[in-house]
Amino acid sequence: MTAKKIGVAILFIVGAGIAYAETPSSLIAGYTAEASRATPGFAPSAERGQSVFMRKWGVSKTMPSCATCHNDQPTAEGKHVVTSKRIAPLSPAVNQKRFTDLAKVEKWFGRNCKEVVGRECSAAEKADFIQFVSKGSQI
Amino acid sequence: MKTFIAILLIALSSSALADGRKLAVPDNPLWQTECGSCHMAYPPQLLTAANWRQMMKGLDSHFGANATLDAKEGVEILAFLERYAARDQRYSANTQRITDTAWFQREHRELSNSVWTHAKVKSRANCTACHVTAERGDWSEHSIRMPDGRRWE
Incomplete structure (x- = not known):
């Protein structure tokens, strides 16, 4: 093996080491597979994702919708409605850290769905949601 | 005399700095x-261990928001809080409100009251609205910028 090849191999290994475990597409695929078991032929929809994101669920007075804190445009910075802390954009189109870690994604869906929607979100809703925010703009 | 003033100034400035620095948040990812x-991420030094323990029991309704953690994270975080608690x-x-x-x-x-209700502040939880360098561990009065841009002194 030449020195150059070894260098490339090392770069590849290091690169793989820091690469994120998941991508938005792999997460959508995972949730789609789960949703398909209940709804055969399920296909994720950015339109439905947008309505989940924008809908005022009427559960929490301070946090009626996802957009309350995350901004109507998921590509823009959000602001926590209670504490005013800035929230980095939710859209992976502008924020590459988003939707790259299943455990983190599950944790935040867990907290925020109960808070805003008043129950756990379904796999179908999660697939739709990521499909929408990944687009990078309102439809 | 000059030496005396110099020493006095150093002593004063370092004590002011120490005051502003003692609320630095111990490193914990x-x-x-x-x-x-x-x-x-507030300084754990700002509540007692009993307060933190009470707070960590009710994260599903944390000042009106759902902030649940998994059990392992909860244990680790509580240990950190207890270690540095007041x-x-x-x-x-x-x-369990620091502001109380x-x-x-x-x-x-x-x-x-107009400071607290100012559009740039809105909540007593929003420390960094005025303590603009707090997240770097600097809470000194010198670093305060009021919402209208004035210094505090």
Whole structure:
């Protein structure tokens, strides 16, 4: 093996080491597979994702919708409605850290769905949601 | 005389710095990520261990928001909080709100209500609105910028 090849191999290994475990597409695929078991032929929809994101669920007075804190445009910075802390954009189109870690994604869906929607979100809703925010703009 | 003044100035400035620095948040990545997303990762020195324990029991309804952690993270974070918690009752509040402690009230006694309701502040939880360098561990009065841009002094 030449020195150059070894260098490339090392770069590849290091690169793989820091690469994120998941991508938005792999997460959508995972949730789609789960949703398909209940709804055969399920296909994720950015339109439905947008309505989940924008809908005022009427559960929490301070946090009626996802957009309350995350901004109507998921590509823009959000602001926590209670504490005013800035929230980095939710859209992976502008924020590459988003939707790259299943455990983190599950944790935040867990907290925020109960808070805003008043129950756990379904796999179908999660697939739709990521499909929408990944687009990078309102439809 | 000049030497005396120089020494005095150094002593004064370093004590002011120490005051502003003693609220630096001890380094803890879990505290930063889990408890620093919705609000700044507050200094654990600002409540007693009893207050923190009480708070960590009710994260599903954390001042009106769902902030649940998994069990392992909860244990690790509580250990961190207990380690650095205040021992003085001036830092205790039965509401578990830092802003209800005698210490906080006294430190902020000169502020008028219009500061708290200012559009750039809105909440007493929003430390960094005025303590603009707090997340770097600098809470000194010198670093305060009021919402209208004035210095505090």
